[in-house]
Amino acid sequence: MSKTAQTDDGSVILDVRNLVTHFPVRSGVVKAVDDVSFTLHRGKTLCIVGESGSGKSVTARSILQIVDAPGRIVSGEIILHREDGTTTDLAGLNPRGKAIRQVRGRDIAMIFQEPMSSLSPVHTVGEQIMEVLRLHLKMDKAQARTRCIELLGQVEIPKPAEAIDRYTFEFSGGMRQRVMIAMALACNPHILIADEPTTALDVTTQAEIIDLIRRLQNDHGMAVIFITHDMGVVAEIADDVLVMFRGKVMEHGPVDQIFHAPKDDYTRMLIGSVLKLEEKAEIRLKRPPLDTTVEPVMTVKNLSMHFGSNLAVNDVSLHVLPGETLGIVGESGSGKTTMGRCLLRVYQPTAGEISYRRADGSMVDLVRADEGLLKDCRKEIRMIFQDPVGSLNPRMTVSQIIGEPLLVNHLCMGQELEERVVDLMEQVGLNPDWRERYPHAFSGGQRQRIGIARAIALNPRVVVADEATSALDVSLRSQMLDLMMNLQDKLNLSYVFISHDIGVIRYMCDRVAVMYKGKVVETGTADQVCNAPEHPYTQALLSAIPRPDPRARSMHKRHRYKV
């Protein structure tokens, strides 16, 4: 793939054999890593992919012996082959010993998901990188500083000589991740372990970071272990792929084989659910076309929302038709969540109007409605939240959570309420026998179904779904979207679907509005926006999304949006 990789002859640099890592818990042990074996070759990229709980992070952490307590490596070998021919079994080293500390940072470096929490906020960027240099390479202060500026330059941080004296909070998420990479590269490691390094970043930033890692890999001839749950990223960068599920390796092979000739059922399912989100949903294709001549159920005109002097939503105008799904797509900070919350007047908009057409045809301006009217309208406009954990009160049973809107609005009580809850649970595909359980007994996908049941309990007309599938594993996403679409057709709902994930938008939305820095830059049908975007920002956004096909690597062709 690269020049250096070829000159590096691709010999084995890391050989993991039968690795087993356990976490003792109250009810026994959790086999987080269960008999995992793989080899890593010089200059190559190995992607470890899997859904949450698959043990991919623990595998990576086991290599450096930084598994969180009480986890520990039970058995297996992790053999590091150095260039001078010596080998070390990392699994046999004392996790607190000198030998493993020599390996960390010097032979193997690691970068983490959260660039904020993995950097110290009370030291400048330079101090943190120079510490590594002085510890491992015994450089003096002046040498270390020169090298540090050089490293910051390599990771494309603008004005490295000034940036070196800045604190981490002065940088954006992407820049912090670059600092993290600079620190990892400080000692020219032979292996870089990247644990979901782009998950917390926007797609355009993700593309830059992936580009950077790839370029540095070529320059330095590093081997990279890249942990991710995003199959698009895997297709973009991997040479080899290791698919994990519940601590076990399901499949291990070259990237092309994994994507185009998967042998394992789980891999096939995983690839299948990713590919499904590359197209429009079957349910959508089967549905008769929407009547676009009817009056919109909600019309937003020149909506603005200030937080202090910060303009989060800037002069946004939209409309939602009955039965329609309007997608709002944008990166973090684009104001899409704030806009969605303004629709229910969680925040009081500072300007503009939101005209809502009630079932009887009367119009209400939600921005100026009084408390009583607002309360009535909120029965008809409901919200589904992003976080399936935080949006459900852990101290209430499922039946109490779903029944709460019915109860507080005095719609039904006692036996009637019970029956309605059972009915709602069946509608969202939950077993009604579980209604006395608490949210902690449910998985992420099931919890999101509870949230949906609560949203539709009042027979709403409009549902604002804020990143409703972002916290879910990819295999659950299309299921959840299918459920939402089925409910939409059955209950004649309008959705305002807020997401940063263009795949999800393409899958279920009729029309899309693209938001950038508080403004809507483009509105159009989903097909038009996803396939032939007009605005340069939308074009840049779409070109930065990695496609889940290793034969169609496109990131190098992407273009950047400059204001």
Add this chain to the structure above:
Amino acid sequence: MSEAVLGPIENKQLAVASQWQLVWWAFKRHHLAMAGLYITAFLYLIALAPGFFATNDPSAQNGRAAYHPPQSLHFIDTAADGSWTIKPYIHASVLKRDPQTLAAIFTEDTSKKIYLQFLGSGYEYELFGLFKTRLHLLAAENTTQPIFIFGADRLGRCVYSRIIQGAQISLSVGLVGVLLSLTLGILIGGVSGYYGGRIDFVAQRAIEFVLALPTIPIWLALAAALPHDWPAVLNYFMITLILSLTGWAQLARVVRGRFLSLRTEEFVMAARLDGASEGRIIFRHMLPSFASHIIASITLAIPAMILAETSLSFLGLGLQPPSISWGVLLREAQNIRSIATAPWLFIPGGAVVLAVVALNFLGDGLRDAADPYNK
């Protein structure tokens, strides 16, 4: 991360476990806290019915028993022929006087046994302040015979019985005082945290002012200002009021912090969008989320109250005799003479230590178990 590793929980019992059950399960694993719980429960049981546990009337003076040393309890009675039975007894003591100094010297007469019985009858007292009874856990068969398990004080009063009686006031001062602070703390902290803005600013400055007050001098001044001729009950309530006047500020801070962090939780926003009223949001959705934290804070605040009462009374500014509290009892041990001649007068201090340590263990355990969802 560990939750992700664990995956969905299959266990049926866990699935339907409420918050309090989860807290209890987490608490039970904390052995020191469990010990603290048992001891605290036992101490409060004593405080509820001190008369039952006492052996002598705590106020009865006995001129012939001044500074009587502790008597050891024997449980196995050996007869002259070598056979034995389980029957508690003490040896009678004989008072002699030193011919030169005339100081009292008590010696055990091992030939005379005074038999005791469990659930025997002794002096008359009022159980729970409701009905009169003579039933005691341990009483001499001869009802007029005093038993000095922990010795006697200057006036010949039984130290053991006085400690038992003192538990009532000392432990309840903590409880009542904390309940008063709690009411103030939840009200002020809750309003401050829920509404925020200017109200929060004013409440915070008030809390800071109260926290900045040097507590001991303030207590002393306020306690000294109480008229000495007030009845004991009124005096007692004033002392608890004085103690809780400064105690509420810490609790108000805890409550405010909880409200602030919960206000932004999505489930609270969901409740608001469900149409729940403010009262319902606060009491149904937010309060249960930090009720366990508050209970833990209270448990940790009670020992501070107990210590404060003890200090005030020890200094002679808290409760006044004839009220009996541990602090009042410790006043007897204020001078060098006590240390020399009657070290058992310090035993009430032991009771204070036991209660404070047990409550602290209990509070620590509760605090660790308080939030079963964030592991």
